[in-house]
Amino acid sequence: MSTNDTAVPILSARGLHHSFGQTEALRGIDLDVHTGEVLAVTGPSGSGKSTLLHCLAGVLVPDGGSVTYRPAELAPMGISSLGEPKRARLRLTDFGFVFQFGQLLPELTAVDNVSIPLLLSGTRRPEAQRRSTELLERLGLEGIGAKLPGELSGGQAQRVAVARALVTSPAVLFADEPTGSLDSLASENVLTLMLDLVREAGTTVVMITHDARTAAYADREVIVRDGAIGAGYRVSA
Amino acid sequence: MNNSITLLGLLGREPSYGYDLKHSYDRYFGAGKALAFGQVYSTLARMVRDELIRALGEETGGGPDRKKYEITVAGQDRVREWLFTPDVPSESLQSNLFAKTVIALLLDDDADRLLDVQRSEHMARMRELTRLKKDADLLRVLVCDHGLFHIEADLRWIDLTSARLAQLKKELQSA
Amino acid sequence: MNPGLLKLAVVGSRSAYGRLTGIAGGVAAGVCLLLLLWGGANGLSARDDRGAWLRETGSPSVAASPTEDPTTAGPGAQVPLTADTVLMEANPAEVFRDQLISRRDVAALGSTTVKIPGIGHPPEPGRYYASPALQRLIESTPRDELGDRFGSFAGTIDEAALPGPDSLIVVTGAPEADLRQNGRAFLVSDFTTNAYGGSAAAYNTVLSIGAIAVFFPVLLLISIVTGLGAAQRRERFATLRLIGASPQVVWRIAAVETSVPSLIGAVLGVGLAILLRPAAAQIPVNGTRMFAADLTTGWAAAVVVVAVVFAASALVAAHRTARAGIGPLGVTRAIHEKTPTMWRSMPLFAGLAAMIAAVLMIRVLKVRHWLESPLLIVGFLLILVGIVIIGPWLTRLASRIGLRQARSASAVIAASRMQQTPVATFRSVSGLVIAVFVVSVFAGGSSIIESTEVPPARPGLLQPTSLHATVNAGHTPAQAEDATRKARELSGILSATVGFGPGALSGPDAGPEIYLRAADAPGLGFEDVPATETVAVDASFLYDWTTQPLALSPAPAANLDGMVPVVIVLGTDGTPEAMDRARTLLNNSGVTAHSATSTLDAGLQSSTRLIQGLAVLAYLGMFVAIAIAGLSLAVATASAVLDRKRVLGLMRLMGMPVFVLRRIITREAAVPLLTVLLLSVGLGFLVAWLMVTFIDDTYQMTWPEPGYFMALGLSLLLALGAVTATFGLIRGTSPMTATRFE
Numbered sequence A: 001m002s003t004n005d006t007a008v009p010i011l012s013a014r015g016l017h018h019s020f021g022q023t024e025a026l027r028g029i030d031l032d033v034h035t036g037e038v039l040a041v042t043g044p045s046g047s048g049k050s051t052l053l054h055c056l057a058g059v060l061v062p063d064g065g066s067v068t069y070r071p072a073e074l075a076p077m078g079i080s081s082l083g084e085p086k087r088a089r090l091r092l093t094d095f096g097f098v099f100q101f102g103q104l105l106p107e108l109t110a111v112d113n114v115s116i117p118l119l120l121s122g123t124r125r126p127e128a129q130r131r132s133t134e135l136l137e138r139l140g141l142e143g144i145g146a147k148l149p150g151e152l153s154g155g156q157a158q159r160v161a162v163a164r165a166l167v168t169s170p171a172v173l174f175a176d177e178p179t180g181s182l183d184s185l186a187s188e189n190v191l192t193l194m195l196d197l198v199r200e201a202g203t204t205v206v207m208i209t210h211d212a213r214t215a216a217y218a219d220r221e222v223i224v225r226d227g228a229i230g231a232g233y234r235v236s237a
Numbered sequence B: 001m002n003n004s005i006t007l008l009g010l011l012g013r014e015p016s017y018g019y020d021l022k023h024s025y026d027r028y029f030g031a032g033k034a035l036a037f038g039q040v041y042s043t044l045a046r047m048v049r050d051e052l053i054r055a056l057g058e059e060t061g062g063g064p065d066r067k068k069y070e071i072t073v074a075g076q077d078r079v080r081e082w083l084f085t086p087d088v089p090s091e092s093l094q095s096n097l098f099a100k101t102v103i104a105l106l107l108d109d110d111a112d113r114l115l116d117v118q119r120s121e122h123m124a125r126m127r128e129l130t131r132l133k134k135d136a137d138l139l140r141v142l143v144c145d146h147g148l149f150h151i152e153a154d155l156r157w158i159d160l161t162s163a164r165l166a167q168l169k170k171e172l173q174s175a
Numbered sequence C: 001m002n003p004g005l006l007k008l009a010v011v012g013s014r015s016a017y018g019r020l021t022g023i024a025g026g027v028a029a030g031v032c033l034l035l036l037l038w039g040g041a042n043g044l045s046a047r048d049d050r051g052a053w054l055r056e057t058g059s060p061s062v063a064a065s066p067t068e069d070p071t072t073a074g075p076g077a078q079v080p081l082t083a084d085t086v087l088m089e090a091n092p093a094e095v096f097r098d099q100l101i102s103r104r105d106v107a108a109l110g111s112t113t114v115k116i117p118g119i120g121h122p123p124e125p126g127r128y129y130a131s132p133a134l135q136r137l138i139e140s141t142p143r144d145e146l147g148d149r150f151g152s153f154a155g156t157i158d159e160a161a162l163p164g165p166d167s168l169i170v171v172t173g174a175p176e177a178d179l180r181q182n183g184r185a186f187l188v189s190d191f192t193t194n195a196y197g198g199s200a201a202a203y204n205t206v207l208s209i210g211a212i213a214v215f216f217p218v219l220l221l222i223s224i225v226t227g228l229g230a231a232q233r234r235e236r237f238a239t240l241r242l243i244g245a246s247p248q249v250v251w252r253i254a255a256v257e258t259s260v261p262s263l264i265g266a267v268l269g270v271g272l273a274i275l276l277r278p279a280a281a282q283i284p285v286n287g288t289r290m291f292a293a294d295l296t297t298g299w300a301a302a303v304v305v306v307a308v309v310f311a312a313s314a315l316v317a318a319h320r321t322a323r324a325g326i327g328p329l330g331v332t333r334a335i336h337e338k339t340p341t342m343w344r345s346m347p348l349f350a351g352l353a354a355m356i357a358a359v360l361m362i363r364v365l366k367v368r369h370w371l372e373s374p375l376l377i378v379g380f381l382l383i384l385v386g387i388v389i390i391g392p393w394l395t396r397l398a399s400r401i402g403l404r405q406a407r408s409a410s411a412v413i414a415a416s417r418m419q420q421t422p423v424a425t426f427r428s429v430s431g432l433v434i435a436v437f438v439v440s441v442f443a444g445g446s447s448i449i450e451s452t453e454v455p456p457a458r459p460g461l462l463q464p465t466s467l468h469a470t471v472n473a474g475h476t477p478a479q480a481e482d483a484t485r486k487a488r489e490l491s492g493i494l495s496a497t498v499g500f501g502p503g504a505l506s507g508p509d510a511g512p513e514i515y516l517r518a519a520d521a522p523g524l525g526f527e528d529v530p531a532t533e534t535v536a537v538d539a540s541f542l543y544d545w546t547t548q549p550l551a552l553s554p555a556p557a558a559n560l561d562g563m564v565p566v567v568i569v570l571g572t573d574g575t576p577e578a579m580d581r582a583r584t585l586l587n588n589s590g591v592t593a594h595s596a597t598s599t600l601d602a603g604l605q606s607s608t609r610l611i612q613g614l615a616v617l618a619y620l621g622m623f624v625a626i627a628i629a630g631l632s633l634a635v636a637t638a639s640a641v642l643d644r645k646r647v648l649g650l651m652r653l654m655g656m657p658v659f660v661l662r663r664i665i666t667r668e669a670a671v672p673l674l675t676v677l678l679l680s681v682g683l684g685f686l687v688a689w690l691m692v693t694f695i696d697d698t699y700q701m702t703w704p705e706p707g708y709f710m711a712l713g714l715s716l717l718l719a720l721g722a723v724t725a726t727f728g729l730i731r732g733t734s735p736m737t738a739t740r741f742e
């Protein structure tokens, strides 16, 4: 997917400001995320990447500025002005999340972990388990459905997390260092499997990474420095 | 690394004698292999010929070491062009990028931008290699990976350097 | 251990302060309750000891007659009063309003050397010593309702001889001849100090069981609070291990960081107990409050409690940490709880077996043996522990079934967690489950003392509003009529009747019937009066336990001449004042053989001392158990939320609405609670029945009083409250940015 002038934004942030007490984590960010692209967000530690992602995903409400979902459509949705219940609903139905580690419920089997978002949106349990198992198999995890997260390797657990994020066919997948705790080969496996699924479904991805090789999987890269999109901001395709 | 353009860059700071130029060069870039005087003078002569620099009024004694040189406008443009043209990612790139960064700092130019431009070039190449890997056979994948890891090493150096630019600049200026 | 490292480990983070405060607060509450209860138990026995002298029954004042045949023997030879004895009569039914007064009438020689506890030299005839509470009552009541019964005030009885500040006790002086009249007076040379007499063993057994039942939930509370934030701590310990701390260092830190706040909490608890003691003494137990001094446990006890809590919390924390086997990788690998197995039902069954064996020994083998008491106590303890131990197994069974049936996300999450960590989940509700068990035991145990209902006023039975007293031998009809004439003059007294018979009712000439003037019959509530001048009714008319109305029969032509008065019955309007006036008049008339009684008095007298003791413990126990259970559920639920802070935050981030999180927490409390609750109730009543049977196999258990269902409802409400209280916590501690990795 390449970005060009005809690209349609799916998320659009304008003038985002956010502070934690004295710390100014975001200081005026404008950013468009295009439909169907894989966007890498890089930048030094503490520069505000996670905060930006949380604002985009409606987890945090920014102190200033706005985030709009599907700004080009007839009824654009101002995420940053919705109440928490509505944002929760949106996150459940339209967004998926993958983090660095420790995001699976330790007491649930892999299949149940993946099923949770489906159950939350009202799917019946047998159907949810069927779809979850199927997705796990596509991610190369045959036969681990009944295992607990504690019994999985880091790479397997991360693929289960990817399955959980994608099981509801979200429009946008947010990933914060999804391969941060894995070795080169494992992260490649997770990334390629994830991106194959994502590209096939046309899902937009916003992915934070420190790792250039991971960022190289993206269609586009933005650098966050000191709470702003880096001075050397280049759209490169 | 291109010696002549580096010398030209050094001259961009202020007019100087060939002798001083050689010593500046050695201090910043000559770790382990100092420039020969002969090489300095032949390079300077070539740049005078190309009108990138010119000699200021001759002093008594008249030898090349007694001449003071000054950069021309054409010379300055040449340095600029060099600074902000990213190099094709390759193994020999490192020393050149280093020289560019130092010169940019010495000239008080935008070193940040220079590094970003190079970064983009690297990322573009990495994306290209990553794309090539898709659906390729394992041998081809391994070749691509080799390239990727080397570019990544450069990128890390770029990131580290850009994080230390302010400190580097201070050090260069006090030297 | 390096003090710097220790400091860092113990108060390293802000959340550590919350945990430390929680532990200290919980332990303080527990220790305070423990000391007050301990004091209460001591107080009860101190109080029984002080009141022991009232149990003195002395030796008969009449020597057994040499001949075996009681009918031919006249009154036996009287044993003379000497300087080292006093003649005393214990009045079984001195009632004022609805209170029983312990009354002792004493006659002594002037030279007597006997000292009456709390008084010293016995009062002169016509004078009395009263407990301060009774004296206040006498002074605030018209004399013809109470004061006239005793004579003139000689002084108050010393506290050292009073069970409690509210005890109503009177010792009156009487002429020797008066006391000798009915032969019920006895000679006393020394007052007993044995508070329980023959039933001491049974009473002590019940007291021990009651104490265990009350202390156990307190200990459970302390154990729950010291486990606060365990998961968080495990993570920290893992980090310490990672940076090179040895396992020994880690469990030492665990011991210190639990025992230091426990120590602070325990010391606070001691202070709190001292502060609350006067307030606790105001709680009436068994009809009277306690002296504040009775609740004092002494420094030794306080030091022992503090030391035990300190040492136990350190040991338990060290043990838990050592057993958790925290490696440098810590919690990235889930710590597996051992799967609970059937073996967990063993202690419960062993306990039941022990208690049943004890009761079988008594009921079937009809032997009383020293073994039963220990069997019963150990059995009870095993059942308490057994419930806590079997809980996780039952929880796991229930959650397995639940997981298969689960449809919603909250059900799947809750059931999975319960199945993986049944021990931790059950721990949250263990306090409540134990409380319900204890309450059921007490409710079952005290259901037998349910006060008897007020007998209905029915024609043919003694009216509940009337008072009667039998007349001593040797009194003329004129003397009795004199008393009834005086009675008619008092306000509130509607009728006064004399019943006649061939001889005094307690004497050898007593006849089977009581003769009345027909005109008096309606005053006794009879409706069908035969048209003769004199009528007769069976003597059982006077007994409390007669429940079938009796009919009047026409008396033989003989008139009442030649008969003696056997009973005086005063009918009142039913107001307490009139009834007390009637009692005072009858008791002062000098013709009656015993204090006037009403059928209503039965309710005051029937409950035995032993069972009353049990009931006291029961209500105290219910209160403590339920309060603690609610507290420990709140604490445990809160710590379960805190322990899963990050995971819950992640769930919210994924878009899980807050109400689903609430449902998860609610389910995790409700499932184990309801699973074991029924078991608790059933076991509670079974144990109560076993205990009651042990005390006396004539006792019957009945349906528990409404208070029990209120207690049960209250526990469930508390549970609900405790769980909803943590809802706020869910909002507060599951900020979605908890996904940040510190």
Ligand SMILES: Nc1ncnc2c1ncn2[C@@H]1O[C@H](COP(=O)(O)OP(=O)(O)OP(=O)(O)O)[C@@H](O)[C@H]1O
Binding pocket: A020, A021, A023, A024, A025, A043, A044, A045, A046, A047, A048, A049, A050, A051, A052, C737
């Ligand atoms: N909940 C919070 N409370 C206080 N400060 C915070 C909080 N979250 C973020 N910050 C601060 O905001 C700044 C940006 O944080 P953020 O997590 O967005 O950085 P980041 O770019 O994701 O860093 P990293 O790559 O290390 O994850 C940091 O200085 C951080 O200390």
Ligand SMILES: [Mg+2]
Binding pocket: A049, A050, A051, A176
């Ligand atoms: Mg981050």
